[in-house]
Amino acid sequence: MASVIPVKTEKRPAADSQDVDSNAKKPRIWEAPSMEPSSLNLCLPQRKLLPSLKTKRAPELVLVIGTGVSSAVAPQVPALRSWKGLIQALLDAANDFDLLEEEESRRFQKHLQEDKNLVHVAHDLIQKLSPRTGNVRSTFFKDCLYEVFDDLECKMEHAGKHLLRSVLQLMESGALVLTTNFDNLLEIYAAHQGTKLESLDLTDEKKVLEWAQEKRRLSVLHIHGVYTNPSGIVLHPAGYQNVLRNTEVMREIQKLYETKSFVFLGCGRTVDDTTFQALFLEAVKHKSDLEHFMLVRREDVGEFKKLRDNMLDKGIKVISYGDEYADLPEYFERLANEICNRDVSTNGWGSPSQNGEELQNGFNTQKSLLQDYHS
Numbered sequence: 353m354a355s356v357i358p359v360k361t362e363k364r365p366a367a368d369s370q371d372v373d374s375n376a377k378k379p380r381i382w383e384a385p386s387m388e389p390s391s392l393n394l395c396l397p398q399r400k401l402l403p404s405l406k407t408k409r410a411p412e413l414v415l416v417i418g419t420g421v422s423s424a425v426a427p428q429v430p431a432l433r434s435w436k437g438l439i440q441a442l443l444d445a446a447n448d449f450d451l452l453e454e455e456e457s458r459r460f461q462k463h464l465q466e467d468k469n470l471v472h473v474a475h476d477l478i479q480k481l482s483p484r485t486g487n488v489r490s491t492f493f494k495d496c497l498y499e500v501f502d503d504l505e506c507k508m509e510h511a512g513k514h515l516l517r518s519v520l521q522l523m524e525s526g527a528l529v530l531t532t533n534f535d536n537l538l539e540i541y542a543a544h545q546g547t548k549l550e551s552l553d554l555t556d557e558k559k560v561l562e563w564a565q566e567k568r569r570l571s572v573l574h575i576h577g578v579y580t581n582p583s584g585i586v587l588h589p590a591g592y593q594n595v596l597r598n599t600e601v602m603r604e605i606q607k608l609y610e611t612k613s614f615v616f617l618g619c620g621r622t623v624d625d626t627t628f629q630a631l632f633l634e635a636v637k638h639k640s641d642l643e644h645f646m647l648v649r650r651e652d653v654g655e656f657k658k659l660r661d662n663m664l665d666k667g668i669k670v671i672s673y674g675d676e677y678a679d680l681p682e683y684f685e686r687l688a689n690e691i692c693n694r695d696v697s698t699n700g701w702g703s704p705s706q707n708g709e710e711l712q713n714g715f716n717t718q719k720s721l722l723q724d725y726h727s
Contacts, residue, residue, distance in 0.1 A: 399683055402671055405645050406690045411526030413613055415519060418532055420618025424677060425512030425537050431500045432535060435470045442477060445496040451481060497579040505540050514681040516541040518688035525692045528566065530573040532622055536580060538572055553577045553584030554592040557601055564604035575627050586627065596630060609636050616646040616668070617684070623666060642667030647684070650675055
């Protein structure tokens with residue numbers, strides 16, 4: 353199934369350079385990074401952009417959004433930080449609504465603290481909150497989901513919006529986006545910029561096929577589902593056998609991994625995710641010959657080198673965006689600007705623009721941006 357987020361569009365003044373202007377039909381001329389000290393510290397050395405990544409065109413990329421992005425956008429929401437945080441939040445909601453017996457609640461809490469298989473724990477909890485009926489409206493699981501993800505719009509922080517702006521920038525220039533997250537933060541942000549993004553899950557084979565064929569570029573594929581459609585949430589490959597058995601869909605999905613460059617953003621263990629593996633990795637041969645990218649924080653040098661060596665076997669180049677999580681929005685903004693502003697000169701799709709007005713497309717040109725900055 354697919355859903356469009358009904359968020360009222362806000363019209364922002366043209367001089368406000370912190371938000372993306374609203375129009376996704378034609379390529380934009382994107383603004384240069386903000387010069388405010390809060391978003392760009394010119395006194396600190398910047399990580400250089402890897403040539404093999406920064407020279408990619410947006411339509412050659414598939415962005416894989418992990419929990420690291422959601423936790424950066426809304427750090428005050430524990431459910432966005434990890435699987436464990438999400439299960440704990442669902443368990444707390446279930447207890448708040450008196451949906452579990454005391455003994456059941458203790459059992460789930462014990463399994464969570466012992467770090468047992470979190471997918472199994474989540475599956476058992478969802479089953480407990482979902483009566484045996486095909487009518488999703490009657491499940492308490494839906495109520496718990498909405499409680500956990502309530503009012504995300506008001507919990508988004510400025511630095512996180514900066515990161516989402518760069519993702520949207522690449523998306524509107526032709527990149528595909530998929531996520532392992534249940535939230536719809538990107539869709540909410542885009543709606544406020546006047547761009548409607550569709551949320552897809554694996555229950556709609558037709559739309560998943562069209563997404564893989566690049567016919568639904570303004571759609572976000574949630575491979576585990578999205579909380580606004582509880583019936584589409586899957587935690588194990590058995591939950592989307594309809595897609596796995598559809599040879600046409602699987603062929604198109606796997607072709608993406610073989611022909612495009614995936615950029616893993618905020619993804620710690622996504623490559624080990626059983627759903628991701630079943631969709632993209634299991635049938636793909638000669639992975640080490642491919643060229644994908646993973647942006648990570650370089651905290652421990654030894655662990656970083658180990659991860660880099662391990663990922664090369666899967667055709668993934670591990671890149672450090674900095675030593676702190678706060679370095680990611682600035683690094684990714686520079687990368688998005690580098691890619692998208694090069695694409696604009698060829699009209700975003702590889703053909704030179706014949707019309708200067710097309711390039712402007714209702715947005716500020718680079719000249720006017722500089723004039724605004726100096727004024």
